[in-house]
Each structure stands twice: as C-alpha cells, then as structure tokens.
Amino acid sequence: MTSLKGERRLETELVHAGELRPRIAGAVNAPIFQSSTFEFANEGSYHDVRYIRLNNTPNHVILHEKLARLERAEAALVTSSGMAAISATFLGLLSQGDHIIAHRSLYGGTHSFVAKDLPKLGIETTFVDADDPASWQRALRPTTRIFYIESITNPILEVVDFMAVIEFCRAKGLVSVIDNTCATPVNFRPIEVGVDLVLHSATKYLNGHSDIVAGAVMGSSGHIEAIKRKLDHLGGSLDPHACFLLHRGLKTLALRVRHQNESALQVARFLEQHPAVAKVNYPGLETHPRHARAREYFRGSGGLLSFELKGGVAAADHLFGRIELPAIAPSLGGPETLITRPATTSHAGMESDERAQQGISDALIRVSIGLEATEDLIDDFGQALDGSY
Known part of the structure; x- marks a missing residue:
C-alpha cells in the first residue's frame, strides 16, 4: 500500500485512491481484468502469485488501496461476501481452543456462525452486553483472543460503548474487531479511535446498488496478511466483474x-x-x-x-x-x-x-x-x- 502521507478528504479518496497510473490505454475507468491467470513474475510466495482466487489481480489491488484509505488502515482485503470476510477473519486469527467475546446483538448470520459453527472447530464464544464492562471481565478467559462488536447493530440500532471496548482490549491484549457496515466510513472510521480490524458487508452501502455480494476487511498489514492466507485456502475471492461494480459504487458513497x-x-x-x-x-x-x-x-x-x-x-x-x-x-x-x-x-x-x-x-x-x-x-x-x- 502507498504511504498515507498527504491524505485527502473522503470524497476525493473515494474517486482517486488506488486508481491505476498510468491509465490503461487512457481509459478513465479501470477495465475489468477478465483473466484467471497472469504471467509468473518470480513471486517469492504462493500467496503472492497473481491469480483470481488469491485476491490480487489488478481489480483487487485497486479496491484494496481505496478501501484501506477510506478506513485509514494500513491494508485491506475484499472477499466474495460479508460472511466470507467475517469467517476468514475469525478462522485466520483463531485456533482450536481459542475464545471470543462478542456483543449479544449481532447480525443473524454472524451470530449463527460464532454460536453454531465455530464450536465444532473448538472455538467458543461468550455473548455479553457491550454496555456492561463488568460482564466483559467475567467473560474473559486466558484463551480469549477477540472482542467482536458492531458500530451500529442490525436491526435494533444499538450504539455500543466501543471506546470502553477498545480500552478493555488494549489492557487485556485482545484484538478488537468491529463490523462497520451500517455506519460506513462516511459516518464513522473505527480505526481512527483505536479499533484493530474493521469489517464490512460491501454488498450494502459500499456498493450501494443492490447488484453484487461482497465483503471487506481493513486493518494492520499483519492482520490482513493472516486473514488473506486463510481466505486463499477457503476460496472466498471476489470475481473481477464484482470488483469493478464495487469500485464504481464506492465513488458515490x-x-x-x-x-x-x-x-x-x-x-x-x-x-x-x-x-x-x-x-x-x-x-x-x-x-x-x-x-x-x-x-x-x-x-x-x-x-x-x-x-x-x-x-x-x-x-x-x-x-x-x-x-x-x-x-x-x-x-x-x-x-x-x-x-x-x-x-x-x-x-x-x-x-x-x-x-x-x-x-x-x-x-x-x-x-x-x-x-x-x-x-x-x-x-x-x-x-x-x-x-x-
């Protein structure tokens, strides 16, 4: 990712961040790179080989740069759906025996995944009231790794005490993860106040046209690399045409x-x-x-x-x-x-x-x-x- 020095205002970043320079054949809009395979360029790692499933074609790279700039993150990753972003994040950062603290009021798909699917892999979750810090301390275990919340919950529209969550995570050495779908980077940038990882169902506001399904994760380079490696194996990549539509939708966000x-x-x-x-x-x-x-x-x-x-x-x-x-x-x-x-x-x-x-x-x-x-x-x-x- 390029340096964040010289950051521009959100509206400008939405239009210009990550765009290919020089433009391909002078095209103002980046083309769809409808190719599954790219020439080998002596990449040092399997995860760096240019291939659609590895989320690193030119269409992916443009989005990664733009999305990282929007959330003021070091790096970003797009996925085939919001649930692909959520599942790859948990599976990329957690192992058998690990534990999650999560706000009790979550999107239904997320709640079912952490409550019903992750336990089969030996990963447990304790649901808490995200406005009750005493409950967090009671839920904490030596194996706790992540505290998961939403900036604005769906569908009750709660606004949790995320500043207290951030402080708690820093004190306990946990990774703070927030789903920022409903707020969007226009209304709230969690990384600016200290959140470690931000997730989006890009199907929703980021794309904004009800015509694709996509997801995104933003955060530190180290966290995003770990999540990408897991996603590379799970196969939840975003296809180039959906990348193009998300790229287009972001400009009017x-x-x-x-x-x-x-x-x-x-x-x-x-x-x-x-x-x-x-x-x-x-x-x-x-x-x-x-x-x-x-x-x-x-x-x-x-x-x-x-x-x-x-x-x-x-x-x-x-x-x-x-x-x-x-x-x-x-x-x-x-x-x-x-x-x-x-x-x-x-x-x-x-x-x-x-x-x-x-x-x-x-x-x-x-x-x-x-x-x-x-x-x-x-x-x-x-x-x-x-x-x-």
Whole structure:
C-alpha cells in the first residue's frame, strides 16, 4: 500500500485512491481484468502469485488501496461476501481452543456462525452486553483472543460503548474487531479511535446498488496478511466483474450516505409521532438511549431504522400490504428503500428466544432508506399506516 502521507478528504479518496497510473490505454475507468491467470513474475510466495482466487489481480489491488484509505488502515482485503470476510477473519486469527467475546446483538448470520459453527472447530464464544464492562471481565478467559462488536447493530440500532471496548482490549491484549457496515466510513472510521480490524458487508452501502455480494476487511498489514492466507485456502475471492461494480459504487458513497442520513432522520421523526407506532429505533433521534454517544462519534446516524407498530404482526402485515415505494425485501444500503421483518429474513436462522434476547420481536419492522425523495417516502408511510391503529 502507498504511504498515507498527504491524505485527502473522503470524497476525493473515494474517486482517486488506488486508481491505476498510468491509465490503461487512457481509459478513465479501470477495465475489468477478465483473466484467471497472469504471467509468473518470480513471486517469492504462493500467496503472492497473481491469480483470481488469491485476491490480487489488478481489480483487487485497486479496491484494496481505496478501501484501506477510506478506513485509514494500513491494508485491506475484499472477499466474495460479508460472511466470507467475517469467517476468514475469525478462522485466520483463531485456533482450536481459542475464545471470543462478542456483543449479544449481532447480525443473524454472524451470530449463527460464532454460536453454531465455530464450536465444532473448538472455538467458543461468550455473548455479553457491550454496555456492561463488568460482564466483559467475567467473560474473559486466558484463551480469549477477540472482542467482536458492531458500530451500529442490525436491526435494533444499538450504539455500543466501543471506546470502553477498545480500552478493555488494549489492557487485556485482545484484538478488537468491529463490523462497520451500517455506519460506513462516511459516518464513522473505527480505526481512527483505536479499533484493530474493521469489517464490512460491501454488498450494502459500499456498493450501494443492490447488484453484487461482497465483503471487506481493513486493518494492520499483519492482520490482513493472516486473514488473506486463510481466505486463499477457503476460496472466498471476489470475481473481477464484482470488483469493478464495487469500485464504481464506492465513488458515490459519500453522496448516497449523506442523503440517506438526512432522509432516515426525517422518516424516523415522522414515524415516532405517528399514533400507530409504538417505538422507533434510530440513533439520530433524541429519544434514542445512546443518542449522545452517536452524536459524539458519528458524522451521521445512517440510513437504517426499525420500528414496531401498536398492532403487532397483524399491523405490520397491513402496512406491508399497503406500502408502495419500498420493496419488501431483505438486505440494505441500496438506492431503493427496502422494508422487511428481520424475524423472517436476516435473523430467521436464530431461535425465537435468541431473537427475543436481542430485542427482536416478530413484529419488528426494519427499513433501509434509499435515494427517493424523502417527502414521497413519508407520504407513502403515512397512507400505508392508515387504518392500522
């Protein structure tokens, strides 16, 4: 990676960081290198041989440089999905007998992986309240290696005490790992406050167009090298065309996220005042229990919110039957607003009691705000809520 001296502002880095110089045949956009194999150049290691599965073609290298600059990291690695980034990180840094401390409120796929898959490999996890440092000390073992959290949790929109987590990890010699998907580097750069590793489901905001699946890991060169070596064997590489689409999507990230920040806040305020709504989860609201923390560390509260209706699941079904603009679909971060019940999609793989422990009821509705006019979204939610209370 090139030196971070002379860092430019985020918007400029999104467009220019990592770009090929000189340009290939003068092309302003880097081409898709649709080749699985490259000429041998006396590479000293198997992991350095230029090959798609080893995530080191020109399309990968461009992304690695750009993503590292966005999170102010030494190095970055792209993967075939967010879960590929998460699984390669755990498997690259942990061995049989190791232990993880993790916040209890995690994305459903991550929770299932650490709770059900890793134990089969002899790696155990203790779930804790990331706002209760006393529970961390009780969970700590001599074999603990990683403390895993999310900057903004999905779908309850918690903002954990990550500064206390960082201090705890430094004192105990743990690697702090944070999933920054929902906040994005536009709103929060965890490495700047001392986090060791940052993960993203690049499927979401980084790409921003609902047309690829990808993941990313950013951190120190040593950590990224260890994770890459594991990923090289697992085979979770990102194909060149998906690299190209992610590269393209990143260039508009700042514009998209800032609109979504403002739009989500206005929609959340509308829902909070609606008589059919029982509760709204959004850290930008003054009523959010961690609003002050979000304001202190985040440049915006993101495009994701969730809420519950007073009428429960029946009212949610009524809303879904009347809503016009949002697509009823999982995932988040795209140009179109998406609406779903996490109990039936993103967290369906968890047992009902596990969801309840995270505060995810069957009636909880999650909304990923897109790029539509905010006024039109508010009008649509208004008409859809008619008769639901």
